[in-house]
Amino acid sequence: MEPSIEIRGAKSHNLQNISCRIPRGKITVITGVSGSGKSTLAFDTLFAEGQRRFVESLSTYARQFLEKLDRPDVESIHGIPPALAIEQKNPVKNARSTVGTASEIYDYLRLLYAKIGEVFCPHCQIKVTGDTVENVTEAILEGHRGRRITILSPAELGKGEEAQIRLQELIKSGYYRIWENGGVQDLSSLPQDALQNLRTFDLVIDRIIPTEAHRSRLFEAIQVAFQRGGGKAGVVTEEGERLSFHRSFSCSRCGRGFSEPEPLLFSFNSPMGACPTCQGFGRIIGIDWAKVIPDPRKTLKQRPFAPWNTPSNEELYDYLWEACRRYRIPTQVPFEELSPAQKDILLNGKGEFFGLKGFFEWMEGKRYKVHYRVFLSKYRAYTPCPTCQNKRLKPEALHVRIAGKNIAELCDMSLSELQAFFRDLAIKPYQKRVAERLLREITQRIAFMNEVGLGYLTLSRQTRTLSNGEYQRITLARALGSALTETLYVLDEPSIGLHPRDTHRLIRALEGLKKAGNTVVVVEHDPDVIRAADRILDLGPGAGRQGGRIVFQGDLQSLLKDGESITARCLREERVGLPPKPRRKPKGWITIHNARQHNLKGINVRIPLGMMVCITGVSGAGKTTLVHNILYAGAHGNGAFEKGAFDSIEGLDQVDEVILIDQSPIGKSLRSNPATYVKVFSDIRDLFASTREARRNHLRPRHFSFNTEGGRCEACQGAGIQVLEMQFLEDVLITCEVCEGKRFRPEILKILYRDRNISEVLSMTVDEAMAFFSDHSRIVSKLQILKDVGLGYLTLGQSTNTLSGGESQRLKLALHIGEGARGKNLFIFDEPTTGLHMADVEVLLATFPKLLARGHSLVVIEHNLDLIRHADHIIDLGPEGGESGGRIVVEGDLETVMAHPTSFTAEFLRKRFGNTISGQNGFVS
Template sequence: MSNIIDNKTIHSVQGEKIVIQGAREHNLKNISVEIPRHKLVVISGLSGSGKSSLAFDTLFAEGQRRYMESLSSYARQFLGSMDKPDVDLIEGLSPAISIEQKTTHNNPRSTVGTVTEIYDYYRLLFARIGHAHCPNCGREIKEQSEDQIIDTILGWGEGTRLTILAPVIRGKKGEHQKIIEDAQKSGFVRARIDGLMVELDDTIKLDKQKKHTIEIVVDRIAIKDDSRKRLAESVEAALQAANGVVIVLRRVNDDSEKGYHEEEVFFSQKNACPDCGISVPELQPRLFSFNNPFGACPECTGIGEKMEWDAKKILPDDSLSFNEGALPFYNPDSEWNKSLFGAVAETGGFTLDTPLKDLSESQREFLWKGDDTKIMHWIYRKQSGEGFSEYKRPWIGIWADMKRRHNEAWGESQRVRMEERFMSVSECTCCHGKRLRPESLGVTVGGKNIIDLCALSVIESLDFIEKLELTETEKLISVQIIKEIKARLTFLKNVGLDYLTLERSAGTLSGGEAQRIRLATQIGSGLTGVMYILDEPSIGLHQRDNERLIDTLTYLRDLKNTVIVVEHDEQTLRTADWLVDIGPGAGVHGGNVIASGTPAQVMEVSESLTGQYLKGTLFMPIPKERRKGNGKFISIKGVREHNLKNVSVDIPLGTFTCITGVSGSGKSTLLSDVFYPVVSNTLMKTDYKAGEHDSIEGIENIDKVINIDQSPIGRTPRSNPVTYVGVFDSIRELYASLPDSKARGYKSGRFSFNVKGGRCENCQGAGTITIEMNFLPDVFIQCDVCHGHRFNQETLDVRYKGKNISDVLNMTIEEAADFFNAIPHISRKLETLKSVGLGYIQLGQSALTLSGGEAQRVKLATELARPSTGKTLYILDEPTTGLHFADVKVLMEVIQRLVDKGNSVVMIEHNLDVIAQADYIIDLGPDGGNKGGTIVDTGTPEEVAKRWQETGSYTGKFIEDTLKHGHREE
């Protein structure tokens, strides 16, 4: 009896809460917590405290695993399986949907339209109600049955006078006597030849060197009640004579001298242009897919771009001669190139010491394009000195020779090197970047083809669809399609993405944008009773748009879903129904539930850093004074890339400058697509492609530029933070210098788990062995030879202060900094990692397990460890991504330290606490997409806040409140 009562109790709890007991995944310390269902729940805590371990690696992983376990083993072998998370019990789980930041759409074929599936509905819309046009002349082409043609003509009304023509010849050279004679034999008496009406009885002589159009007059008729039979016979005769095509001249009354004019109407039983003879395939959705050979441009296969030889890279300086290296593709020190081009020069009438700019027009033509009529003769003496070879052949030209060498490259790496050095991506000359074949681009709805429609922003697309004028039949066909398109576009608008265009490549989206796209897709599904887990959806979102995002999250909650969000945004934290704060620190110092309750309850927990920041007990102080800089500037002039509207701005050096603005206003375009590539190409001799601009002046005022982004610091599990910052080399050299190592002859390579020698060969230095289990998840077991230590026993015997190399890799950075405190060049680099808040990370931790924010701080620490010249420019793009209030405070202390040394920092940021720390703000906008791209205001935070009502700066509006209620430095 008691068991029955217990079960009822459990079921009642399951209906209200998700109960987690004994969670130990990653750094979680056997935690137990209850989360209310059908609420907006925010999990907060320091970066690395265990938030994602609880949300994704425990809750989501178990929800997915249970779903997969319900499937048959046959189905599971195709879907894959998931490991059971390290947790004792989870009750009250719903089906789980994870919406993470990670963007996997690096495929150039993925666009916003394809990812959101709106493009699929566009394709269906164009296939069902699209109007086909000839891709050559633009004439509209309609495919109609004989009955449809007759019904259309009869619909013109009684009394309408018609001439039925059969266009038997359209724009072809010749005398066409047989065509005319056959028409006479068939009983026809008139024809329209080259626009003039003639009697077939007359002698007709056509110039066979000119193109002619012959249209046989089948009938002349006035529409009456009883004329359908005659009209049908005439139309049928015309269609048979002209191979499915008929032209009807309709007399329309007007105010001219004649009192009427004739209107020409073209009908066709097949999609073909009568003038050009070009056939348009049947309108199907696949005709509008650039990922399908049926619709893709045949030249670029639907990419819109092609890799082409770049003349500027092939001939960077025409004032040089061949011997001086004018053609970097051809090494002038190569004996083969010397002998070959010696013959080319001799045949062309110049020398290898002639500057290429001094060549005559004919010599240049010969050099680049060759000449089949001129036979060259040359002797190639082998570099080994053993004999020679004699050649007699024409010169095919540099262009053809480079193409041949590229095609015949002995390996992929050599081919890629050629492409990187001498080729550039350029717009496809066939489709002009529109990806589709000409026949597809000739189909329109509302006067736009499908790619023109995709070029509109979300908000413009909604306006276009709303105002679309359709016939009654088209409305009936498209009502459901248009309803779905409107709904999806509205969802994108509601999550703050109304500035995106559907043609935009998915690979250019930020993590936050990609996540909000997936969020919009989920809203469209209308599911209830689901557990949604999101990873910082506010990333990349301006405060102005945050409320719309929060409204979206609460909408999902109100549909009776459980919405669990890993988030640091203050506004989201305050809006949450329930907060779970993980900590107190990061890594080994985290993994505990510090507080769980409503935001008000969490604020009363003194141990909760999140609660204390929300309460205002802890805060990031606002600088007392703003730096004026060193008086020098970098001036950017006339930037016109993407949506930037001829923007010009000065960036003060020796300051911390924030570039702000709503999403899509042009911040990344200005900084990452134009400013950084130009400065890097000038100072660092890189070869980045820079966006369209007039000039950038003042670069001589800095000596180097460092771009610290959030890309991974390594692509393999063997990469780790200490190898990236270069400290592991010093540690290995230390171990190689120990007496035991010297006695055994060990070099530093002995202490690397990436090369043979010192590592365990059973697991090849991984520490674990992977066992494939077919449809079950792969099993990772500890290596039974080295027991997870990665190295062989002889290597592990070498110890420093009682610790071997494996023990060192298992230390946290904080522990290692103390352990190596007597060795300055090691401890200094470890201390810099500590200073950016990464003391909790293990030295040997895989780089693939680091978050974007952690990877960015590893890069920042690497730069901090290098000697500063005081003239370095640091560029950062939203470095606060994934950072808690306390982490942001630590990061800003590091940033301010860099600027205090005389360096310059330019950062894109939305975090108001960080913007309030800046010396100078450059605010773009006022909105996103086409409504953005201008400089709204510049100045100190106080100046921008003071002027926001006259400038319309959204940043100024929100920063005013932050400055008013913030705490100033004393």
């Protein structure tokens, strides 16, 4: 029998005492409907136990620095190796972290530039010469291999007593030989008068026969010679030839000196390499003149300066009128038509007039007061650093090149371009020997990144701007590069954000981990990934307490024959979505002119209103830039997203509001939960307060709230958990010992409604609560919305900060459906099928018509073919990612898109649904 991980009696969360087998050295996919217990089995049981056992195997000394891990609720797990989890959340908030540092490629690049980089004078544009330890070592091995040489370092003794002290120091350090009169002399054997006349001489560092076996000794001797000789060294050959070397980096034309490259020079996290102006961030925060002067078409008389148009600052215009009279600046001419000299006076001031900059400098002096800081923040924005131009590094680092490129230029290339650069890189033989291992590590890691569909990213991209799926694939690529073996990798939906075209690349990466001898466990819904698995575990049959069982375990062929598994039915394509409906007609258009942010190629985009519009395309094609940075930020201005570059957006006046429903966390508060978010908890509190026992004890709805004093447990202030501050370590959350996690005081928990107290109600799933409150239509109607968006398995009291990105997005959708948003709004969704099983996609699709029926419009970024198939209008961007994307490949209805010969989206729609399209409905048969 093949070696495997045996799990018996797993009971964490909703797992129903299940047992299963996961083969070692294979790919196992855990699938099932949302809430069926997949993550509990993979992460809270399997990974948690693998990590716990690894920590337990460490020494007592090492364990004191690590948090003690609880044993998962399972009878036994046998055969589990050390475990690593690659989750879908991007935890990075630091602006210094980039794709290069997160993938470790930048660390290798820094070493590469320090080893073989060539320094160029910025003024003369010629190579700066200087001998390095590596160069001298290679030159000696090439020209004097097998022949004895003497390595010398120039030294100076000084005069009098200082000379004697210096001489004794040399002898104590082991340097008692010098090169004098064409040969080696012993300092201890020289007569006293000769020593007294000795001022400068050559110290013998080593005598050696250069061979490959002695390379490290030769390298070290030359390094010491340079250090002791102040950058100078000498070599005397067996034939008596004298060779001189100098480490001084200076331009042969202008004489400017340069420091020798070293790894820290290329680090923007080190003072040695970071740009002194921006401290290595690449951006500085300063005045945003677009916010200060929002409408430059206004004249000065129309008061165009926004910060002065407040009751407390409007008197500043009196100083402006005086300056206009003194310097003859017209007040009836639009600001944008004033001369550069006149604008300079208004912005920078002149004479007694302080100008706008002087005003902000005065405000800076008051920023110790909160309201001044708030005021200043309204008119600030990040701008590229004027010194390094967003390169993050000192000029000295940018003078070093490899094949004509500095390190910042390499970081601004896409990973696919970078792969081509290193493939075609031509370097000298000695450079190749020095950098062979570095080049291998760099090229392998770049290849891994391209392999998992990230070829459109640049190394300079900030990690915090990556989607969860992109960050997870970077972590996966790093795992591939680490060459670990006999390790358990647990991944959470790595296909998130991937176009169907790129899924096969992800599968190859997973197979790479398997071929290295690792065990791979993947929580996944993607049909192609499921089909590529060696073993499949299907959990269900339902969600929450209706799930947590093994519906099926085995290989793909056995799964396809299974009659109970919902996953099997979906893979057999018995379910292909909702019945076709007549296509909707546009009720207006929003037109974006000349969108050119990031990789968008000046495109004009027309978005029909009153319809469901899908924005599709391969990863990096420009979908997020178009929707978030152009459409959403264009309607709202700079805020959650930086406003991108475009000429104009027409038609926004046809919608009342543009609403983004994305995967960002709902909040960090431990108190926020689904019940409070959709405002059903108020109704539940009213119900408990209306009971006879509550009225007898004079309890009101506020007593059943964990957010206010009166009924909540004051030890944890209604959170149910307490935070232990660990000083230098991460804070630890523990269950409150007073209320035992129930949140309320004992007298409140005694109040029952149908034999359940308020804490027990919060522990119910949405589905259970609907049955429990079945005769209260107001409560049921709000809970029904949660069920409709596929969240029936969530418990009412589950903290929203524990929800996945997909769950957070669907909870926001439920709120808007429940509130019945007024007017005609444009809703933007960013991959709403994230985390959804194929069967759950149908449930989600049923909610969109409800919004459309109320007169709203939908714009959906999506890769899921089932959802794309139901779109009224599709805009496909591409054709590739990065610089090869940013264009409209095809737009129109489903028939138009599927007929396109080169669109990747069309190709996979045809593969999935066939080529036959049914008449007026436009749905594939």
